[in-house]
Amino acid sequence: MSTSYYDQNASEFFNTTVSVDVSPLYEKFIPNLPTNANVIDAGCGSGRDTCFFLSKGFNVTSFDASHQLSTLANCHTQHPIMCCTFLEFSTKLDSQDGIWACASLLHVPKSELRDTVAHLANFLKTGGTFYCSFKYGDNEVERNGRRFTNLNERLLESLIESLPLEIKETWVTQDLRPGRESEKWLNALLTKNNS
Numbered sequence: 033m034s035t036s037y038y039d040q041n042a043s044e045f046f047n048t049t050v051s052v053d054v055s056p057l058y059e060k061f062i063p064n065l066p067t068n069a070n071v072i073d074a075g076c077g078s079g080r081d082t083c084f085f086l087s088k089g090f091n092v093t094s095f096d097a098s099h100q101l102s103t104l105a106n107c108h109t110q111h112p113i114m115c116c117t118f119l120e121f122s123t124k125l126d127s128q129d130g131i132w133a134c135a136s137l138l139h140v141p142k143s144e145l146r147d148t149v150a151h152l153a154n155f156l157k158t159g160g161t162f163y164c165s166f167k168y169g170d171n172e173v174e175r176n177g178r179r180f181t182n183l184n185e186r187l188l189e190s191l192i193e194s195l196p197l198e199i200k201e202t203w204v205t206q207d208l209r210p211g212r213e214s215e216k217w218l219n220a221l222l223t224k225n226n227s
Contacts, residue, residue, distance in 0.1 A: 035097045035117075037177040038077075042100035050078040050108065052208050054134065057163070058084060060201070060221060061132065064161040065090070069129040074121070074152060075136025076113060079105030085132070086111060093128075095121050118148045128155045133164040135217075142172050142181045150195050156224045162197060168204055168216035183218055197222040 038045060058081075065071065073082045073094040082094045082105065095114035096102040102115040114121065118140065131152055140148045149164075156162060169182030183191070185202055192199070200221040207215040 038096075038098035039100045040177075042098060042104055045101065046078045046104045046108075050080050052080065054081070054208055056205070056208075057134065057165075057219065060203075060219070061130065061161065061163045062088065064200075064221065065130050070127060071130040071132060072121075072123070072128050072152070072155060074118065074131055074133040075139075076105055077101055077136070079109040079111070079113065081132055081134060082109045082111055082113070093123055119144075119151055121152070123155055125154055126157055129157055129160050131156055131160070131162045131164075133162070135165050137164050138166045138180050138182070139178065140181060141179065145181055146191055146195070149191065149197070153195060153197055153224060158224055158226055160224045161200070162222040162224065163220070164222070165217050165219045168218045185218065188218065188220055192222065196225050198225050 068089055068091065070091045071085050073085065073092055076082050076094040076096050082092050085092045092111065094111065095116050096105060097117045099115050102113040106113040137148065153162065166183040167180055168184060170184050170187055171182055173180050188202065189199065200223045202218060202220045205217050205219055207217060
């Protein structure tokens with residue numbers, strides 16, 4: 033994980049992400065959720081998306097592994113932000129309509145990624161929607177103190193092969209941050225099935 037990086041650079045990361053317009057991603061995710069949905073913001077960073085989900089009347093459970101970022105997100109959202117890793121996170125099993133993991137799971141080492149996604153899926157209702165995004169590629173890299181697990185469509189399929197999840201849709205986008213448009217992202221909507 034890249035927790036120490038985000039603890040040391042929390043203010044800079046907060047300032048460069050809190051106002052990014054990710055409405056094209058919300059437009060894919062929101063139609064899959066019921067009114068007053070229960071949503072997990074997994075690796076919530078600045079709290080930007082938590083604020084949006086709260087504005088939609090959703091019941092939001094938010095967490096981030098970085099103590100500094102979770103503190104900033106708490107101040108920004110005026111909403112409780114848990115400080116824990118993906119595998120430490122817990123809430124009532126099979127209780128959530130949606131999981132939102134926007135540019136967060138990519139920091140999990142590939143060797144731990146399947147177990148991490150499986151753990152989060154435990155909290156999702158059957159038929160629930162799991163959004164996740166990864167930098168587009170097929171390798172693991174470390175850059176400036178941050179680890180990235182990059183995925184393409186084939187690797188995503190392999191990742192969830194033995195999990196109670198199926199791919200509803202994948203699409204590739206450019207980075208939504210100004211000046212980063214050349215970077216590509218794999219986005220996915222997964223649905224929890226009965227198995």
